[in-house]
Amino acid sequence: MNETTDAVHQDWDPRAESVLDDQIAAYDAMRSRCPVAYSDYLQWSLFRHADVKRVLEDHDTFSNAASRHLSVPNAMDPPEHTRFRRLIEPYFGPGPMAAFEPHCREIAESLVARLPESGEIEAMAELGQNFALEIQCAFMGWPTGLHEPLRDWTRRQHAATLAGDRQALGELALEFDGVIRDLLETRRAAGDAAPDDVTTRIMNETVEGRALSDEEIVSILRNWTVGELGTISASIGILMRYLADHPQLQARLRGEPELLPPAIDEILRIDAPLMSNRRRTTRPVEIGGRHIPAGERLTILWGSANRDEAVFGDPDAFRLDRDPEDNLLYGAGIHVCPGAPLARMELKLFMEALLADTVQLKPIPEKPAVRAKFPAGGYSAVPLRVTR
Template structure:
């Protein structure tokens, strides 16, 4: 605890570099595993694996209905399923989960590979570039655009609107967050209107699946469907962009690993899993206790915001020995929390893994080597990792 300021065991507003947050979380795990800060609206942070996993799996005690990220950015309506707990969130997951199966996700791999090559080609011709701004900010938009079946002429607008929202969140500008979020809501309403006028097969179209869903014979609430489509439009854009940037920073530092993966692409799926543990792109989603709870000898009162720091839990040495080190084929890698735990575990796990695998395969295949060639811009809350990574292809 911070004796000079008992309301601030850590300061999430301090300037960060690519590694500094992980150093701070290691300190907190060792000295103050249940930490409090008065910054970003005031919240508690759970840093150890056991505490994070338990809270994520207990929606009765830790609800997502009040606040789901730090800082609080939901100014424009409810967005299922993330903003609801079971059983209210279940119909939305039930409608979307079949469209996110392993089989359907892998069916997108050929197009993902084609898009990766198209986006990398000008970077290769130029000898490098910003892998986030020029590659990984576009790839997930196009892949999710394919999955959502949005009109092709929407993709540039969706990219720009989504990136504007992300940058507004990172700069903690509430009015800009609201403005950019409303632009995404307009796109969601337009897509829903199109599907109502021209229904698609709900077995292959997410928006149509939501419109076709029934609970006790009744359709889902119109505004909740709008919120769900709005959530889906942007949720798959941020994490892959940040992850690709973080992976490139790591491989620039570890040229032996870069060479090994380039020479033996069969190792890439296992490497992606360890990268997900080591560089979980979200610091951790927020929850709100429905009653007073005691964790690690500290009392968190009902209604106080709690951040479950997945990024810290995934480096907890009690679960992952040498947690700050990349270990290929780590024996308990399946225990990592990069995709959450419990009823709000990420439904897009298969698309995410496919996208990262294909992106890394194509980046390594297109280059003989690469290294960071300029300042790396780190993310801010709620993400953690790299938002801008200039690379030189060697």
Template sequence: MADDPRTPDWNPRADEVLGDQIRAYDTMRAQCPVAWSDYQHWTLFRHGDVMRVLEDHQTFSSAASSHLSVPNSMDPPEHTPYREIIEPYFSPQAMREFEPTCRSIARNLVDSLPDSQPFDVVERFSRAFALQIQCAFMGWPDSLHEPLREWVLKNHRATLASDRQAMADVAHEFDGYIHDLLETRRQAGPNAPRDVTTSLMEETVNDRTMTDEELTSLMRNWTVGELGTISSSVSILLSYLAEHPDLRQSLANDTTELTDAIDEILRMDAPLMSNRRITTREVEIGGRAIPAGEKVTVMWASANRDERVFGDPDAFCPHKNRDQNLLYGAGIHVCPGAPLARMELRVLMEEFLSAVHTVEPATDAHPERAVFPTGGFSYLPLTIKKQ
């Protein structure tokens, strides 16, 4: 689109945007709610416009990637059998069975945090939790923690730079990890561990087992989503509680409100900024004519702060805002892993709140926000005092 004659309405990569993405998106929502740019193409900032896209997959296709992406970049009917395979892995029973492992990981990490000394939440806590929990859920060895940590950072840098070669190299590197995991299980035969990865290898789609390419794509999507958004979510939550000690104390006293509180904090400050769609026909939205074949960026970080729906976007109103919260999307592509993410974050915060008496911003150190397409923080110095 480098030769596109259209004049950009904004620059998503401008310093003033990346310096405070949430406020920049608030401004765009008010001033130019359907905007064109060379980088994001068409960006939708309003809740109503985003919902229209999510509910009309025939006009706004998910097939916006040039690479196989199972099932994220699929539309019905292709999407349906893969979705049916995935959902049982996040059933209430599956969550109950995994919760003790999740709690053990969370408790050990909280116990490892320094008492009354500043530390970087991102490096010491949020990334470590996301890596350990993802590997545990999938049945992957602890030896993958460090390679996956490096892989996430490389993937983010390549995505931010729109470096197609680097992105391809990073994807190939991940494919190698998955290939080794699949091969290990095949060689083990009936002695292969009975975990999520082995179970996925035995699933059938349209009366056949999935190909290695499909399995790798599916596991890559799960891993990117889990490692990025869970880590971002944890940093956002701890930053918010450090700034709102009364809420921290209230939640410590009554953890039954935790899940709604977590969803509401992440509504205000998105861990995942956006997703993409592509138009299948010409469509008018927000007074702008969008031709067929155009990429559309659904901006979660703005839609979830739309004053028309939520009033003051920074007002903490979890019960009032629950039904309109797009934290996990909506429509046929609503996040299947939402039960897992909610359980992980609830358990982690239960363990944190039970062990920690106070949490405060560190003195003489300043947080650094992550930049698009990642939310949350890249550096978050806090100090805690344990019970």
């Protein structure tokens, strides 16, 4: 096909009910039928592992600057990205992770302890969302009084996203930024008495010898928080549903909790908590047999690339001996998720607490899990029966 034909031909409809009802199954089908597909909604979608890896590793051709708004450092390219990445990475280093671990473990154990002795739960609302809210506010040093406002904001933001309501999304973005700015002002007013936490430390950072602007600070904190709330919550739902459906693996992990780190990564490879990211072409390029002009938007579909048969064989086969370099759960290349150490620690500690304080997780046949709709991954509801 030539570029003009490619640019107008609709290869698929990402918003079709058949796609939204089960994104994973739909992406599996697209990976073999049309691995680089065009749509008005997402422009160019990439389904194959090799194509995604190529994009991740060639940041000169495939730019991260795909947002209309300041996004630090997510939507930046080198050298600007490098400067901010150097500032951010130490927050997720071994020292800060070790210091936060006891508090993280306490939150996980406290949350699990609130479960009923026996009965039905909805894992997303009762555990996934609660854990994400509590753990993220604790990491940032934010007050517990923000838990419910953030829960309500997340609900409204998700509804506006599904509805494609740009005006509402813009208003919600301003609302969230206002919450962060209030936190910054509170710390500035406290002066030397401001808490020594992640938020205060970010406020005092410099880049190339200058102080960060409030816009940059807000962007960093927004990206950390919004991304964390969605992906950690989705991950909890996916993990609990998978173990409920696989009682032999559940029993093995109860007896061998040291296997949790690779098991968690493998389950989240099979069923992605984060569905997509964006890139933009800086020059004309051919990928997957398609000719793509400069300035086009690409949608990387993690939920497909991490299930590519060319790399993983049977994508649904759970294996603990896979090469971790193949798993794109946290991305790859210079934009690999800086918060991966924190996310891995949070999920490990949560699952340790859950498996240690329960005897059994079981699905409820008459109440099946409900898949989340794009751009969310995982599930919107995971009813389970728990025995402690």
